[in-house]
Amino acid sequence: xxxxxxxxxxxxEPDVESPRGAAFRLRQKLALAVGPFRAACTSLVEDPxxxxxWPEYLIAQHQIIRATVPLTEVAAGRAKDLIDVEPVAVELxxxxxxxxxxxxxxxxxxxxxxxxxxxxxxxxLARIPSPAVASLVGSQYYWIFHxxxxxxxxxxxxxxxSPPTPELIRELMARTGHPAEAFRTFAEHGDLDPGHRxxxxxxxxxxxxxxxxxxxxxxxxxxxxxxxAVVVEEVLSRT
Amino acid sequence: xxxxxxxxDVPEHVERYLLRTVVNTLPREVVETLIAMDESELEALERLxxxxxxxxxxxxxxxxxxxLFSVH
Numbered sequence: 001x002x003x004x005x006x007x008x009x010x011x012x013e014p015d016v017e018s019p020r021g022a023a024f025r026l027r028q029k030l031a032l033a034v035g036p037f038r039a040a041c042t043s044l045v046e047d048p049x050x051x052x053x054w055p056e057y058l059i060a061q062h063q064i065i066r067a068t069v070p071l072t073e074v075a076a077g078r079a080k081d082l083i084d085v086e087p088v089a090v091e092l093x094x095x096x097x098x099x100x101x102x103x104x105x106x107x108x109x110x111x112x113x114x115x116x117x118x119x120x121x122x123x124x125l126a127r128i129p130s131p132a133v134a135s136l137v138g139s140q141y142y143w144i145f146h147x148x149x150x151x152x153x154x155x156x157x158x159x160x161x162s163p164p165t166p167e168l169i170r171e172l173m174a175r176t177g178h179p180a181e182a183f184r185t186f187a188e189h190g191d192l193d194p195g196h197r198x199x200x201x202x203x204x205x206x207x208x209x210x211x212x213x214x215x216x217x218x219x220x221x222x223x224x225x226x227x228x229a230v231v232v233e234e235v236l237s238r239t
Numbered sequence: 240x241x242x243x244x245x246x247x248d249v250p251e252h253v254e255r256y257l258l259r260t261v262v263n264t265l266p267r268e269v270v271e272t273l274i275a276m277d278e279s280e281l282e283a284l285e286r287l288x289x290x291x292x293x294x295x296x297x298x299x300x301x302x303x304x305x306x307l308f309s310v311h
Contacts, residue, residue: 033287
């Protein structure tokens with residue numbers, strides 16, 4: 001028998017305040033997985049070519065975000081298909097229907113930000129999304145259609161888990177020299193996403209989840225964190 | 240079944256994961272999270288490559304500033 005951790009440990013104070021619900025467990029799993037994504041975000045911000053790279057990053061974000069509403073609608077539809085079969089489906093469908101309203105128009109907002117950087121929308125829409133973007137979004141379609149729509153909540157937990165702060169936006173403006181009009185989507189998400197994140201966490205805690213549902217959300221969240229990192233790394237390597 | 244700090248039971252699939260990745264420098268709450276994860280979740284985590292090694296999520300000190308953000 002091995003005593004793991006007996007030799008050298010970094011002890012942390014127990015977080016006795018934290019509720020130990022399903023949302024907490026999902027956030028803990030994500031915390032283990034976001035290292036590469038955080039490293040990619042840091043490389044992006046610290047890149048000396050950030051002014052040049054930023055429009056490319058926004059184009060990749062647009063390619064992801066333009067799928068948010070369709071993905072949510074598909075997940076809601078699949079949840080409704082399961083209402084007679086699974087107790088979790090009723091509340092899941094209700095959350096997803098509401099979530100569609102929270103996400104409407106964000107893809108258009110990003111196109112407007114890009115226009116402020118003199119990148120016209122036709123050029124953005126003509127760009128072929130990379131395999132990493134297709135994998136990040138496409139894996140959600142696969143899990144939703146072919147396994148269970150609860151997987152989508154792992155993706156949302158990642159994407160809404162780290163909204164841009166006002167400090168970050170000020171730093172991005174200073175590093176790029178781009179106008180505030182190019183950061184309207186970031187500013188809006190900085191305002192809205194903390195509320196959306198809380199709404200998601202409350203929903204996850206209120207759902208009658210099985211252990212299997214939690215595993216599906218966990219795999220979706222961990223996988224999405226890895227693919228989100230690849231998307232940013234691709235932007236940096238392409239530019 | 241392995242013991243962590245004499246009271247946490249570490250399933251074999253978690254022990255295998257730890258031995259392949261970060262061995263013995265994790266704080267208790269990280270081990271608790273790993274123990275709560277299914278084998279397939281750990282496989283997804285491992286596929287991230289060196290996620291745990293490059294992550295500072297199990298460390299409260301950040302010698303270098305970092306950024307993490309996403310919009311949805």
